[in-house]
Amino acid sequence: MSHHLFLLSPTDTPLYSLTHYSSKPTQSTPSPLASNLPSWSTSAFAGTLTALSGASSATQAHHAQGGAVRLGGGQDRHVIQMIANASLDVIEEVMRRDSAMYLKSVDKFNEWTVSAFVTPGNFKFILLHESKNDDGIRSFFNEVWELYVKTLLNPFHTMHTPIRSPVFDSRVRASAKKYL
Incomplete structure (x- = not known):
């Protein structure tokens, strides 16, 4: 099972992305697209x-070679990015209705569920995932937000620029391993 995290600036500029492969077991569900064809x-x-x-x-x-097709695998990076970008309009709509930071599941594409977290500074954290884990995702977003604030407080980091810190990356990966 994989998770894809995107951090976006208020102008929707990508600042950081992470692909995390979880070793936790998941239930295999057939794709609704394949079952209707x-x-x-x-x-x-x-x-x-x-x-x-x-x-x-x-x-x-x-x-x-004669094997079965696993639809909705989401391994192609451009498809994952397309799903995340397509969900931005839905996130904006949910932000207008709801004042919460953690927006839970805002969109779905095949088996990919899009969860979002919006900071008071309007930075968007988008997570694509295949299974439901609201408490773990909420904790993950809160920890990533804390790490992001610490990065912004670094005098050597320029705001609204991509994050290239190996320390930030390793801590986000540890958080993903812990909660997702």
């Missing part, structure tokens, strides 16, 4: 389906 369509249009659902080229090669 006839069997001939999943074999004839496997490349298109896997591209739309986010499965990797390795999955496509496995399908070409």
